[in-house]
Amino acid sequence: MDKIRDLFRESFDLDSASAVDDLAYRGIPAWDSVGHMRLVAALETTFDIMLDTDDVLDLGSFAKAVTILRKYGVEVS
Amino acid sequence: MVFGLAERGTATGPALLEPASGTSLSHAELHRRVTGQAGRLRDLAKGKSLVMLAFASDTDSVVTYLAALEAGLAVMPLPPQLDHQRLAELIALYRPEIIAGFPAPEADYESAGPALRRRGQGRDTSIHPDLALLLSTSGSTGSPKTVRLTLAAVEANARQIIQALEIGPAERAPTTLPLSYSYGLSVLNSHLMAGAAVILTQEGLTSRQLWQSLTDYGATSFAGVPASYQLLCRLDLETLAPPSLTTLTQAGGALAPALLNRLRDFVGRRGGRLFVMYGQTEATARMAVLPPEDLPHSPGAAGRALPHGRIEVVDDDGAPLPATAIGHIRYHGPNVMMGYGESRADVALGDLLGGSLDTGDLGTLDAGGVLWITGRHKRMAKINGLRINLDEVETLAAGFGPVAVTAGDETVQVALVGADLPEPEQRRDFARRLGLHSSQLRWRLLGHLPLTDHGKVDYAALAEGP
Numbered sequence: 001m002d003k004i005r006d007l008f009r010e011s012f013d014l015d016s017a018s019a020v021d022d023l024a025y026r027g028i029p030a031w032d033s034v035g036h037m038r039l040v041a042a043l044e045t046t047f048d049i050m051l052d053t054d055d056v057l058d059l060g061s062f063a064k065a066v067t068i069l070r071k072y073g074v075e076v077s
Numbered sequence: 078m079v080f081g082l083a084e085r086g087t088a089t090g091p092a093l094l095e096p097a098s099g100t101s102l103s104h105a106e107l108h109r110r111v112t113g114q115a116g117r118l119r120d121l122a123k124g125k126s127l128v129m130l131a132f133a134s135d136t137d138s139v140v141t142y143l144a145a146l147e148a149g150l151a152v153m154p155l156p157p158q159l160d161h162q163r164l165a166e167l168i169a170l171y172r173p174e175i176i177a178g179f180p181a182p183e184a185d186y187e188s189a190g191p192a193l194r195r196r197g198q199g200r201d202t203s204i205h206p207d208l209a210l211l212l213s214t215s216g217s218t219g220s221p222k223t224v225r226l227t228l229a230a231v232e233a234n235a236r237q238i239i240q241a242l243e244i245g246p247a248e249r250a251p252t253t254l255p256l257s258y259s260y261g262l263s264v265l266n267s268h269l270m271a272g273a274a275v276i277l278t279q280e281g282l283t284s285r286q287l288w289q290s291l292t293d294y295g296a297t298s299f300a301g302v303p304a305s306y307q308l309l310c311r312l313d314l315e316t317l318a319p320p321s322l323t324t325l326t327q328a329g330g331a332l333a334p335a336l337l338n339r340l341r342d343f344v345g346r347r348g349g350r351l352f353v354m355y356g357q358t359e360a361t362a363r364m365a366v367l368p369p370e371d372l373p374h375s376p377g378a379a380g381r382a383l384p385h386g387r388i389e390v391v392d393d394d395g396a397p398l399p400a401t402a403i404g405h406i407r408y409h410g411p412n413v414m415m416g417y418g419e420s421r422a423d424v425a426l427g428d429l430l431g432g433s434l435d436t437g438d439l440g441t442l443d444a445g446g447v448l449w450i451t452g453r454h455k456r457m458a459k460i461n462g463l464r465i466n467l468d469e470v471e472t473l474a475a476g477f478g479p480v481a482v483t484a485g486d487e488t489v490q491v492a493l494v495g496a497d498l499p500e501p502e503q504r505r506d507f508a509r510r511l512g513l514h515s516s517q518l519r520w521r522l523l524g525h526l527p528l529t530d531h532g533k534v535d536y537a538a539l540a541e542g543p
Contacts, residue, residue, distance in 0.1 A: 026281065037311065038514065
């Protein structure tokens, strides 16, 4: 879980201490479509997965990201 | 009326479609709303005034924009999400009489019907009668440097685009780019002028709602910068894009050949067209379009001059060069700006360019008259299709110490003289100020800045880098 949090922080240029569990698409200026694709790329590279289009579009919040990553067999503790 | 709205005063075809609210405005209704709002703005302005507008992709903002132009006022469109500090700086620099769509800044403005009006009776620096539009030179950050445009130039460019892209009244174009950005605004202007419709959406490209709206409202075209298309090609475009979507337009920098081919194949399969375009805010929006039939044998080219425009390549002294020679790209046409603006004093200025623009780009015209861009002469970086003025970045970064800023590949390179880089938090804040992600700013430390024989910073040496 902390790994995913870090990827969110890196993708959206957030401080290392900032809370990300409640983040959602367009909830902060940095999570626009470009930021979204940066996050998708970071998740895909880190967990060596390839998200399909539906999952890219559905990845609208931190909670949703966790659900989707689980679907791809990523171990989230 | 502006963009020929009056000529379609009885047309029942849609002009503005707003999926978020489900509202639809016909050309006749738009004409009526603009007339009403123009009257209110005229009453409010009492003479030629500058209107700062938060240009959201919604019906109200578009009506106010058109009404301000119709009332003969000068409009400065800005991104609605512009942060308060930048907005305050721009207000201090340009001292607009009217602000629409932004919250009231401090006590200098009072609510007055459809907008905010500056308090006090005294009139400011008078505005040139021909000034209609002040566009920021960099769309996302609200750069203080603006381009001064007349209504004649804006309408001329809309007509040129209609001709080059063959936009007919059946077209429905979604706002996939911000309306405060010259390219995004040109989509609105050209479609309204063609009697076509614009689908007003604020949704991003990765929003499912956007694609649902494009399907529900039968979008026929898509406008994007390289970053938009890089993103689209990561998605399953075939499934997402409704069958009605058959025209793609691309500007804001060169697209990689592999990506161009993919997009061409995609629209080709549905009998559509891909238009590559070249433009600058300094020429309202567009200067050249590469006709789809030229694309297969000229991938990577910038295009041919728009109707009523002319492109020439000149040497350092301004003398025209023959075909295939590389030189400075000059553009002549009715859509060229009057000149730049940097503060309120400049709104009084008239036309300084006479329809002739030094683009700051380097390139060549091939034997067939097609323009190719080979580089830049002016100090600019291009990131996500938006221009970043390197001298402005350098000024902003001067607080960190002696600094020189150059352009990298989709990055801005900051060379700082000193022992330590700024803290990560400072670097992130600085990137945010420029509208960038911190990974798009590359910092490095130098013992000293390389200088030319004239004692100026040697940017060429810096760009080559260690």
